[in-house]
Amino acid sequence: xxxxxxxxxxxxxxxxxxxxxxxxxxxxxCILGEDVAEAGTPxxxxxxxxxxxxxxxxxxTPISEAGFTGIAVGAAMTGIRPVVDIMFGDFLTLTMDQMVxxxxxxxxxxxxxxxxxxxxxxTLGASRRSAAQHSQSLHAWLCHVPGLKVVIPxxxxxxxxxxxxxxxxxxxxxxxxxxxxxxxxxxxxxxGEYTIPLGVAEVKRIGKDISLIATSSMVQVALGAADMLAxxxxxxxxxxxxxxxxxxxKTLIDSAKKTSRAIVIDEGYGRYGVTSExxxxxxxxxxxxxxxxxxxxxxxxVPIPFSPPLEDLTVPTEKMLFDAAKKxxxxx
Amino acid sequence: xxxxxxxxVNTFSKELALHAYRQMLRIRMxxxxxxxxxxxxxxxxxxxxxxxxxxxxxxxxxxxxxxxxVTSTHRGHGHCLAKGATPNLMFAELLGKEAxxxxxxxxxxxxxxxxxxxxxxNAIVGGSMGIAxxxxxxxxxxxxxxxxxxxxxxxxxxxxxLYEVLNIAQLWKLPVIYVCENNLYNEYTHYSETTAxxxxxxxxxxxxxAETVDGQDVQxxxxxxxxLIDDARAGGGPAFLLCNTYRYTGHHVGDxxxxxxxxxxxxxxxxxxxxxxxxxxxxxxxEGFTDKATLDALESEVREEMKAAVEFAxxxxxxxxxxxxxxxxx
Numbered sequence: 001x002x003x004x005x006x007x008x009x010x011x012x013x014x015x016x017x018x019x020x021x022x023x024x025x026x027x028x029x030c031i032l033g034e035d036v037a038e039a040g041t042p043x044x045x046x047x048x049x050x051x052x053x054x055x056x057x058x059x060x061t062p063i064s065e066a067g068f069t070g071i072a073v074g075a076a077m078t079g080i081r082p083v084v085d086i087m088f089g090d091f092l093t094l095t096m097d098q099m100v101x102x103x104x105x106x107x108x109x110x111x112x113x114x115x116x117x118x119x120x121x122x123t124l125g126a127s128r129r130s131a132a133q134h135s136q137s138l139h140a141w142l143c144h145v146p147g148l149k150v151v152i153p154x155x156x157x158x159x160x161x162x163x164x165x166x167x168x169x170x171x172x173x174x175x176x177x178x179x180x181x182x183x184x185x186x187x188x189x190x191x192g193e194y195t196i197p198l199g200v201a202e203v204k205r206i207g208k209d210i211s212l213i214a215t216s217s218m219v220q221v222a223l224g225a226a227d228m229l230a231x232x233x234x235x236x237x238x239x240x241x242x243x244x245x246x247x248x249x250k251t252l253i254d255s256a257k258k259t260s261r262a263i264v265i266d267e268g269y270g271r272y273g274v275t276s277e278x279x280x281x282x283x284x285x286x287x288x289x290x291x292x293x294x295x296x297x298x299x300x301x302v303p304i305p306f307s308p309p310l311e312d313l314t315v316p317t318e319k320m321l322f323d324a325a326k327k328x329x330x331x332x
Numbered sequence: 333x334x335x336x337x338x339x340x341v342n343t344f345s346k347e348l349a350l351h352a353y354r355q356m357l358r359i360r361m362x363x364x365x366x367x368x369x370x371x372x373x374x375x376x377x378x379x380x381x382x383x384x385x386x387x388x389x390x391x392x393x394x395x396x397x398x399x400x401x402v403t404s405t406h407r408g409h410g411h412c413l414a415k416g417a418t419p420n421l422m423f424a425e426l427l428g429k430e431a432x433x434x435x436x437x438x439x440x441x442x443x444x445x446x447x448x449x450x451x452x453x454n455a456i457v458g459g460s461m462g463i464a465x466x467x468x469x470x471x472x473x474x475x476x477x478x479x480x481x482x483x484x485x486x487x488x489x490x491x492x493x494l495y496e497v498l499n500i501a502q503l504w505k506l507p508v509i510y511v512c513e514n515n516l517y518n519e520y521t522h523y524s525e526t527t528a529x530x531x532x533x534x535x536x537x538x539x540x541x542a543e544t545v546d547g548q549d550v551q552x553x554x555x556x557x558x559x560l561i562d563d564a565r566a567g568g569g570p571a572f573l574l575c576n577t578y579r580y581t582g583h584h585v586g587d588x589x590x591x592x593x594x595x596x597x598x599x600x601x602x603x604x605x606x607x608x609x610x611x612x613x614x615x616x617x618x619e620g621f622t623d624k625a626t627l628d629a630l631e632s633e634v635r636e637e638m639k640a641a642v643e644f645a646x647x648x649x650x651x652x653x654x655x656x657x658x659x660x661x662x
Contacts, residue, residue: 070462
């Protein structure tokens with residue numbers, strides 16, 4: 001990545017800039033989704049794109065997730081590079097045949113003859129008081145399917161560089177954005193053209209006593225917990241895989257070997273989820289260097305409730321992570 | 333005869349009529365060999381035969397350009413051949429061999445061939461409707477004048493995806509033809525038990541023009557398809573074509589005892605009185621396009637072609653074991 005500047009963008013601005021640059025760069029890139037044009041999506045992530053590129057590049061679709069996702073699959077096979085917008089990650093359920101049985105399988109089933117270069121952008125994350133059908137983090141589902149790539153950026157700079165790479169990728173890529181980060185999270189974003197390869201984790205904070213492996217909005221949670229841990233003399237390293245598949249196993253394992261302790265934190269459900277997989281990777285790769293079990297922190301195994309105090313219980317917090325890390329460090 | 337059908341007949345030249353006959357025979361003979369391979373336990377997996385429905389694949393595909401797109405179903409051998417695929421590579425695929433269209437990774441239900449615009453057969457009932465519509469979307473986006481044909485059986489009428497993409501295709505005037513092959517049976521259940529209302533009304537409700545044609549008459553299918561395809565190519569938007577037909581064999585080759593859902597008499601009537609190859613052969617003779625001896629010779633020739641293709645496939649090697657992890661990602 002080129003030198004960073006003083007320029008700061010929100011997560012949404014970084015995503016928009018990546019899309020605009022790729023659409024200028026390649027006329028085959030177009031956007032399909034509900035309320036993506038003049039409305040710029042309910043999250044206003046795409047505001048301004050239709051003004052620049054017109055309705056022949058930014059397509060407002062009916063509320064038909066399976067339909068327009070399927071259309072994107074066929075379009076990607078035949079010369080277009082569509083970016084599909086699925087407003088809430090919960091609606092991924094409606095696209096599952098198209099993503100799981102079609103997009104993910106076509107290259108393999110055709111013996112490499114057809115390719116599906118498409119991106120599906122969607123959201124994850126609770127904490128908006130949106131209740132159980134607008135708050136899920138379902139990225140683990142997609143990671144389970146060979147043929148799909150899964151990107152889960154945590155900063156505006158990563159979002160821009162990874163989205164550009166995803167659009168240029170020859171495969172179906174699912175790009176998860178935490179909806180709480182869109183406008184609340186700002187960060188430095190390089191001004192020049194840059195891309196970030198898929199499958200390369202980044203150490204977001206260097207430490208020596210414990211590794212906090214965190215994804216998406218949980219990276220900010222981990223950085224906050226690391227600050228709290230520093231105050232009591234524990235040096236925490238924060239590692240962000242950035243893409244869940246391909247997965248940079250080496251960086252995670254190396255960090256755990258160095259610190260000898262690891263906690264994996266992700267906003268998906270803890271059970272059968274991303275944290276389970278990452279914890280296994282670290283356990284298998286760093287077992288003899290560990291001073292304790294790799295801990296997992298994810299969402300509680302409940303539908304996300306509406307009531308604010310109940311919803312707040314379901315997602316890991318800085319304090320929860322701090323307590324767990326402190327305990328793990330004191331035990332060994 | 334109305335002026336329209338007169339024109340249609342005129343477009344079905346002697347040359348095309350003979351070619352269509354040959355293509356239908358090739359599908360029939362291909363599947364004879366499939367049945368043989370399967371029952372001799374030489375073919376792994378499942379085999380869903382298209383016999384009885386040949387006039388649809390041939391009638392439609394003869395109205396398409398080679399570069400035009402098709403999507404197919406789990407009963408896809410006919411569409412694949414009609415669009416121009418090579419039997420050698422198809423049989424190799426059916427046997428899971430390296431030489432197959434998909435390196436043996438797809439099998440009978442997933443043959444795909446970019447060279448003939450075949451976006452792939454699909455084993456999810458109705459699963460390819462989005463893909464076909466997407467190919468039509470890219471045709472319009474790239475302004476390359478290609479048309480996409482989506483083949484599906486009447487069982488797929490129960491799938492919601494059809495209605496999502498019909499809506500979008502009509503709103504965006506996409507060049508896609510939805511071809512419903514009504515062979516009367518959704519697997520093991522008569523369509524009357526699964527299909528409420530009128531089939532074509534499903535399309536017309538979206539403003540999509542819908543036509544019905546005798547799916548046993550290759551000339552009728554071709555004529556109707558030609559109009560719809562030419563219109564779609566000229567920017568007229570999508571169309572829906574209902575082809576009434578019959579599936580001679582069971583849902584798959586292993587579906588032998590079918591008395592509980594249909595009678596042998598029904599099967600026999602379709603085979604003897606409504607067979608698309610017999611009917612078209614009679615027409616060729618009646619029109620004086622050919623004679624019986626020539627048709628018989630053609631049949632032997634095609635049967636030999638298919639036998640040779642099977643021999644090629646049997647002799648072909650399996651993929652190297654390293655192939656298992658190839659083509660997961662491009």
